[in-house]
Amino acid sequence: MRLSFHGAAREVTGSCHQVDCGESTILVDCGLFQGKNDERNADAFQFHPDQIDAVVLTHAHIDHSGRLPLLAKRGFRGPIYAHPATRDLCQILLRDSAFIHEKDAEWESRRRAKKGKDPVEPLYTQQDAELVMKQFKTIPYAQEQKILPNFSVCFRDAGHILGSSIVELTTCTGEHRRKLVFSGDLGHSGTPILRDPVNLEQADLVLMESTYGDREHRAWDATWSELGEILNAANHENGNILIPAFSVGRTQELLYAFQQHYEEWNLGRWKIYLDSPLAIEATKIYRGHHEVYDAEAEAVVRQQGSSLDLPNLEFCPDVEDSMRLNDMASGAIIIAGSGMCTGGRIRHHLQHHGVRPNCQVIIVGFQAQGTLGRALVDGKRDVRLYGEEVHLAAKVHTIGGLSAHADATGLASWYGHFKNRPPLVLIHGEEKAMDALAERLRQEFSPPTILCPQPGESVDLNHLLGGVTP
Numbered sequence: 001m002r003l004s005f006h007g008a009a010r011e012v013t014g015s016c017h018q019v020d021c022g023e024s025t026i027l028v029d030c031g032l033f034q035g036k037n038d039e040r041n042a043d044a045f046q047f048h049p050d051q052i053d054a055v056v057l058t059h060a061h062i063d064h065s066g067r068l069p070l071l072a073k074r075g076f077r078g079p080i081y082a083h084p085a086t087r088d089l090c091q092i093l094l095r096d097s098a099f100i101h102e103k104d105a106e107w108e109s110r111r112r113a114k115k116g117k118d119p120v121e122p123l124y125t126q127q128d129a130e131l132v133m134k135q136f137k138t139i140p141y142a143q144e145q146k147i148l149p150n151f152s153v154c155f156r157d158a159g160h161i162l163g164s165s166i167v168e169l170t171t172c173t174g175e176h177r178r179k180l181v182f183s184g185d186l187g188h189s190g191t192p193i194l195r196d197p198v199n200l201e202q203a204d205l206v207l208m209e210s211t212y213g214d215r216e217h218r219a220w221d222a223t224w225s226e227l228g229e230i231l232n233a234a235n236h237e238n239g240n241i242l243i244p245a246f247s248v249g250r251t252q253e254l255l256y257a258f259q260q261h262y263e264e265w266n267l268g269r270w271k272i273y274l275d276s277p278l279a280i281e282a283t284k285i286y287r288g289h290h291e292v293y294d295a296e297a298e299a300v301v302r303q304q305g306s307s308l309d310l311p312n313l314e315f316c317p318d319v320e321d322s323m324r325l326n327d328m329a330s331g332a333i334i335i336a337g338s339g340m341c342t343g344g345r346i347r348h349h350l351q352h353h354g355v356r357p358n359c360q361v362i363i364v365g366f367q368a369q370g371t372l373g374r375a376l377v378d379g380k381r382d383v384r385l386y387g388e389e390v391h392l393a394a395k396v397h398t399i400g401g402l403s404a405h406a407d408a409t410g411l412a413s414w415y416g417h418f419k420n421r422p423p424l425v426l427i428h429g430e431e432k433a434m435d436a437l438a439e440r441l442r443q444e445f446s447p448p449t450i451l452c453p454q455p456g457e458s459v460d461l462n463h464l465l466g467g468v469t470p
């Protein structure tokens with residue numbers, strides 16, 4: 001039995017792990033590398049796609065699912081197992097990803113045409129994304145299912161985004177049974193709407209993410225108070241509020257928080273616009289999956305008859321709806337993509353509203369180096385938008401505590417529930433975070449092995465687990 005790490009090894013994107021057991025080969029996740037124009041996405045896979053028997057998907061985020069249409073385009077014909085909500089989210093996220101690849105290829109082809117060069121093909125098309133959806137098969141939480149003669153899977157709630165799953169993968173050849181547990185992206189306990197990650201007690205090997213292995217999040221109460229204070233202060237400024245939003249997860253958490261604190265934050269005096277077609281679709285999918293809500297969110301649905309709804313919330317699916325907002329000088333909370341201001345409608349709103357000193361920009365998520373969002377957080381106010389130099393006079397606030405990932409204490413505590421202290425593989429983390437977490441786990445729990453694999457590394461499980469494995 002072998003494990004090979006094709007992505008998210010010493011980095012946080014491109015999740016793709018191969019498990020070979022007996023005659024069968026499966027992948028856990030098949031995600032995009034999300035660095036700017038990362039050329040590895042178009043590279044040949046380090047395996048033959050037509051020799052993969054099945055894919056098991058932890059969740060819908062594109063760094064875990066985004067190369068699936070390419071995998072199918074290059075010959076993979078097997079089933080893709082996922083939670084029903086993950087399937088629904090992939091439907092919109094893969095289509096959106098394909099659309100972006102088509103647009104990028106069109107732009108690049110036009111650029112090349114000017115130099116007399118041949119056009120380029122998109123990584124995959126919307127049609128490829130449609131086709132791969134036919135290969136999805138869904139499994140709800142806590143139902144063990146045999147997916148191949150020597151593999152069975154059971155999904156457990158990972159509490160990260162809707163449908164996100166910890167994967168218990170049991171391999172069975174002859175008399176040997178081994179349980180590998182992939183954490184997937186592990187949620188931040190206390191996240192609105194979703195349940196906390198399920199704790200497990202037994203595994204032969206644990207493969208755990210380590211994104212925030214060197215950091216702690218603020219307490220939820222402090223985070224909500226901070227957001228409330230900004231919103232209440234904005235009441236006196238008589239301007240608009242812009243929130244660059246991540247379409248899946250953060251947007252829905254915000255809407256839920258608005259619903260919970262509606263009176264306290266005096267939200268009735270605002271008009272709230274969700275100005276992102278993708279976030280609107282994702283919100284509808286969140287509304288349709290009450291079965292995975294936590295007890296509090298379920299109670300809201302029971303009492304109010306709906307979730308993620310507000311009397312003054314308006315969806316803006318079309319460009320015309322979005323452009324209408326240009327004329328509003330005050331009283332609007334505009335939630336628009338993209339989350340790091342790298343594209344999407346938020347850039348138009350920054351250009352129109354961000355130039356006014358009574359405008360507030362609230363940053364609610366991680367901002368990568370090199371993005372406009374990061375520049376704003378770092379205090380830059382003279383920026384380029386649509387080829388023009390723009391001075392942003394708006395106040396920029398950063399809410400640090402909202403994260404969809406467990407922090408270092410959350411990760412350590414999750415591993416700490418495994419009573420037998422199984423060997424551990426750390427994935428999905430940058431080196432610094434991974435090393436810090438490995439050190440902490442060594443001190444707290446002394447696991448027999450902690451492996452931090454290199455990209456492309458392949459390990460024989462005999463070495464990792466000891467004893468004979470097929």
Ligand SMILES: [Zn+2]
Binds near residue numbers: 059061160
């Ligand atoms: Zn994720």
